Amino acid sequence: MEINYFSTRDRSKSLSASRAIVQGLSEDGGLFVPDQFPKLDVSLDKLATMNYREVAYEVMKLFLTDFTEEELKYCIDHAYDSKFDTEEIAPMAQVGDTYYLELFHGKTIAFKDMALSILPYLMTTAAKKNNINEKIVILTATSGDTGKAALAGFADVEGTGIVVFYPKGGVSRVQERQMVTQKGKNVKVVGITGNFDDAQTGVKKIFADKEFEAELLKDGYRFSSANSINIGRLIPQVAYYVFAYSRLVKEGKISAGDPINFTVPTGNFGNILAGFYANKIGIPVNKLICASNENKVLFDFFENGCYDRNREFILTSSPSMDILISSNLERLIYEIAGDDKTCAEMMKLLSENGKYEITPEMKEKCSIFVGGYATEEMVFERIHEVYSDTGYVMDTHTGVASAVYKDYVKETNDKTPTVIVSTASPFKFTRSVMEALEGKKEEADDFELIDRLSSMTGITVPAAVEEIRNAEILHDTVCEKEQMKEEVRKFLAK
Numbered sequence: 338m339e340i341n342y343f344s345t346r347d348r349s350k351s352l353s354a355s356r357a358i359v360q361g362l363s364e365d366g367g368l369f370v371p372d373q374f375p376k377l378d379v380s381l382d383k384l385a386t387m388n389y390r391e392v393a394y395e396v397m398k399l400f401l402t403d404f405t406e407e408e409l410k411y412c413i414d415h416a417y418d419s420k421f422d423t424e425e426i427a428p429m430a431q432v433g434d435t436y437y438l439e440l441f442h443g444k445t446i447a448f449k450d451m452a453l454s455i456l457p458y459l460m461t462t463a464a465k466k467n468n469i470n471e472k473i474v475i476l477t478a479t480s481g482d483t484g485k486a487a488l489a490g491f492a493d494v495e496g497t498g499i500v501v502f503y504p505k506g507g508v509s510r511v512q513e514r515q516m517v518t519q520k521g522k523n524v525k526v527v528g529i530t531g532n533f534d535d536a537q538t539g540v541k542k543i544f545a546d547k548e549f550e551a552e553l554l555k556d557g558y559r560f561s562s563a564n565s566i567n568i569g570r571l572i573p574q575v576a577y578y579v580f581a582y583s584r585l586v587k588e589g590k591i592s593a594g595d596p597i598n599f600t601v602p603t604g605n606f607g608n609i610l611a612g613f614y615a616n617k618i619g620i621p622v623n624k625l626i627c628a629s630n631e632n633k634v635l636f637d638f639f640e641n642g643c644y645d646r647n648r649e650f651i652l653t654s655s656p657s658m659d660i661l662i663s664s665n666l667e668r669l670i671y672e673i674a675g676d677d678k679t680c681a682e683m684m685k686l687l688s689e690n691g692k693y694e695i696t697p698e699m700k701e702k703c704s705i706f707v708g709g710y711a712t713e714e715m716v717f718e719r720i721h722e723v724y725s726d727t728g729y730v731m732d733t734h735t736g737v738a739s740a741v742y743k744d745y746v747k748e749t750n751d752k753t754p755t756v757i758v759s760t761a762s763p764f765k766f767t768r769s770v771m772e773a774l775e776g777k778k779e780e781a782d783d784f785e786l787i788d789r790l791s792s793m794t795g796i797t798v799p800a801a802v803e804e805i806r807n808a809e810i811l812h813d814t815v816c817e818k819e820q821m822k823e824e825v826r827k828f829l830a831k
């Protein structure tokens with residue numbers, strides 16, 4: 338079955354998967370979605386006998402139908418290799434009667450590695466397939482984790498360049514150090530005086546700037562995106578939902594066909610949307626529990642059908658989820674609206690008034706989702722509680738999911754086996770984690786806290802953290818959000 342992609346705002350033109358990957362975002366500002374959902378063509382029992390790379394191939398071949406088997410396997414084998422610190426790639430820890438799917442064993446110790454270690458391979462393969470000779474310039478806005486994962490993925494990849502914008506002061510110290518110490522002759526990191534939404538809006542503006550595009554094309558450059566709006570990121574993420582399910586079957590925790598829940602710490606709605614896609618292709622899912630921090634736009638949306646970004650932006654201890662415009666939600670809106678016009682209208686309302694409301698019929702169609710949110714206090718308490726009860730340490734993002742799940746069970750008494758999607762290593766957000774564990778504000782330096790967490794828990798400090806301890810700062814540009822385009826121009830003029 339051939340799958341093509343069209344825009345959530347205009348389904349009249351469709352593109353092949355490889356074209357959609359190179360392009361990133363549709364010209365009308367919409368996101369690419371598959372024209373139909375394929376179904377897994379291997380049994381759930383068979384998947385249980387496969388390793389991560391094999392499962393990833395089974396999933397990705399369904400969606401990226403214009404890639405050959407050889408091309409896809411080349412991409413998968415180069416992405417999911419010894420860059421990960423465990424053979425399993427995405428191991429699952431059982432903690433009490435809950436499962437934590439650890440997606441933080443890649444180069445930058447957060448879940449973005451799952452997609453960003455393969456995107457450069459998909460992108461360069463896709464460009465070759467389409468006879469694109471321009472240099473591909475990746476523009477990315479980051480709330481902290483995407484930036485480093487994209488930099489690590491694209492650094493020194495032939496035929497590409499990458500510019501990352503992050504909110505100065507809006508990311509953790511480790512996140513910032515990871516980015517500003519990035520080596521590579523094709524990379525640029527810029528802090529902006531604004532929050533993540535400003536950075537994301539600025540990048541979208543550059544993408545929509547036709548004049549700038551023409552100017553750059555003349556110079557041999559073509560923009561693309563490594564943000565989670567690119568299907569080259571979304572599709573690889575479907576794989577770990579399938580993989581998680583297959584591990585529970587393999588270990589005899591469930592039988593093939595039993596539904597499970599996933600609880601997902603959510604920001605831009607990319608991760609959890611991949612869970613929704615996994616369900617569409619045949620993974621039995623009872624509920625997708627969408628966990629927000631105090632920036633709870635998504636919780637409110639699932640409660641009352643109204644998406645409203647007009648509210649105070651709160652800086653929390655889970656910065657990668659400090660987001661008020663969840664870009665990937667547009668793909669769900671398209672799905673439940675069932676047509677492009679409605680979706681386009683709602684997105685217009687969002688950009689003009691900052692809000693829109695879905696119909697009761699649409700709301701009904703997303704009943705697989707349950708929204709929840711956790712306050713800072715709940716997150717800290719939960720991290721502390723799970724550690725004292727079981728010895729398992731989680732980061733603050735995973736803490737949001739774990740706290741929301743605890744609430745959910747209390748309210749519903751749902752006994753369905755549940756996987757909590759764990760998105761970062763506790764060593765990436767050590768200050769908050771240590772404050773949760775020790776129950777007090779920490780004065781010590783981040784790296785001192787990292788050492789203390791390591792000796793307290795007996796977990797070795799990940800290589801990703803050791804690497805930046807004494808690394809040289811290579812990027813110190815900070816600009817106003819209005820200056821982002823100028824920074825890109827300067828970088829490309831070099």
Ligand SMILES: *Cc1c(COP(=O)(O)O)cnc(C)c1O
Nearest residue numbers: 482604605606607608657734760
């Ligand atoms: C990006 C990120 C999230 C949120 O994922 P979305 O796909 O944006 O919903 C959660 N936790 C961590 C650690 C992240 O880096």
